[in-house]
Amino acid sequence: MYTAKIYVTYKPSIVDPQGEVIQAALQRMNYQGITSVTQGKYFEVNLAAPNVAAAKNEVADFTDALLINQNTETYRFELVSNDDEVQS
């Protein structure tokens, strides 16, 4: 059994309005020194797979197919097997 930790963010060329709104709010709340904020999505998916390679393929496959907007978003993921070696 594996746990995939998937981090989805906007592509660098894409404006992140939500991030800008949060940054402005933090500055109004007097949090100094904040130079940028980006907000993305975070998924944790538990899946059974015969081996690490198969797990990685499936995660990449369903992330491209369903979890991201390929025009505006990019992602990275970590795969943790149940005996806790991190395979990134």
Add this chain to the structure above:
Amino acid sequence: MYTAKIYVTYKPSIVDPQGEVIQAALQRMNYQGITSVTQGKYFEVNLAAPNVAAAKNEVADFTDALLINQNTETYRFELVSNDDEVQS
């Protein structure tokens, strides 16, 4: 300069409807072996701070104040300093 990578997820006791919808969709798309999906938020915040401790305090402070719903969400974060030692 530091980069805080903040991962926000629902507390274990909270139902995650979005995660359940995604899991059902993945199963309809024939992705086998997926046993659970949770969706959360992911923030990357660049901030200047005099030292790691000050940076950690500020991140915890503004995350509690603005980025999470304290009743339903929990978070963890990593702090990366510009010379790339990860301080978690």
